[in-house]
Amino acid sequence: MKKQIIIIGGGAAGFFCAANLDESKYYVTILEQNSEVLQKVKISGGGRCNVSHACFDPRDLVGFYPRGNKELLSVFHQFQPGDTMDWFDQRNVSLKIEDDNRIFPESNSSQTIINCLMNEVNQKNFTIKTKSVVTEIVKNAEDFLVKTNSGDYTADFVIYCTGSSPKSLKILQNLGHQIVEPVPSLFTFNIKNETLKDLMGTSFPNAEVAIPELKTDESGPMLITHWGLSGPAILKTSAWKARELAALKYQFDIFVNFIGIDMEEAREMFMKFRQENPKKSVGTAKIFDITTRFWHRILWISKIDLDKNISTISSKELQDILQNLCKNVMKVTGKSTYKDEFVTAGGVNLKEINFKNMTSKVIDRFYLAGEVLNIDAVTGGFNFQACWSEAWLIAEDLNNL
Structure with a gap:
């Protein structure tokens, strides 16, 4: 019998995770509080989407992360920028490496990346709900109750990729997570x-x-x-x-x-x-x-x-x-702070995350990825790469359960 996954946050991490989940095993619902999904992907790199950075050695790659460098080493050994390029290439999205090693779509349009992610999720018949603001998550013995402004959802697993808004961090705090106070980073x-x-x-x-x-x-x-x-x-x-x-x-x-x-x-x-x-x-x-x-x-x-x-x-x-x-x-x-550069230092304390599969050590069957964690990088496609890698690990873990 298929299990229900709720992904909270329709950004890079949320969509990449959904795009890699096995639709024969899971019903997936993505809840996004804004009227549009993938907004940061859209404006990144001046509308061209700086997908990643051509640094293919995990030991070198982690040097671009002021926070999270130790923790990401094992993550990048599983999925790094070369894997990102392969993933998009298999879906007929050509990427190019520019002189400064930043990676962009050949089309020079972020819409190419958005279309690819949307197509993958739609082909799996997963549900996307916009304007859905999560107000509370209740952890029951066997499942979760996810309360929103437009109704409640039950889930066997929750994947939390909201970014670092104060409200979303407060929800995690209420569930028992420690939060490192966010401050602007770029x-x-x-x-x-x-x-x-x-x-x-x-x-x-x-x-x-x-x-x-x-x-x-x-x-x-x-x-x-x-x-x-x-x-x-x-x-x-x-x-x-x-x-x-x-x-x-x-x-x-x-x-x-x-x-x-x-x-x-x-x-x-x-x-x-x-x-x-x-x-x-x-x-x-x-x-x-x-x-x-x-x-x-x-x-x-x-x-x-x-x-x-x-x-x-x-x-x-x-x-x-x-x-x-x-x-x-x-x-x-x-x-x-420019919108496309907006990144924060702060979020969930990294000691509370199992970086083998991005699960919470505090809440069972609960995964986290993206800017909600106390991980951030310098400019140049590194923040997206952390999202792709973490999201891929989550999908792998769930697909192998």
């Missing part, structure tokens, strides 16, 4: 500084950022936004130091090296250029890997006339240029 830094003003969209391929107060530094591409600074160098910092930055209430000093070269090396580059081009004006000099517009801004905040001959730049003026370029101290006064 966000941009709000900075009001003359160096950045009106330069939105300007990017730096090899920047370095440091927060002395937290003894942390990161490097990588960086971008000036309407609010301040973003890009991988900033997002990595925000992920690895999520809890510490929350404790600082997002008020701290940041040291920015726009060119990723130390001051002495930058000084040598400047002197060499000056020696070879003594008649050039400093405003037309192309010395560093930055836009002309940004170079002009550096000269302006260093109080140097663009038309000044490069050979007449004094030691003091050069020191000001290099300070503003390589060791610019800025005050961060808050954070901004």
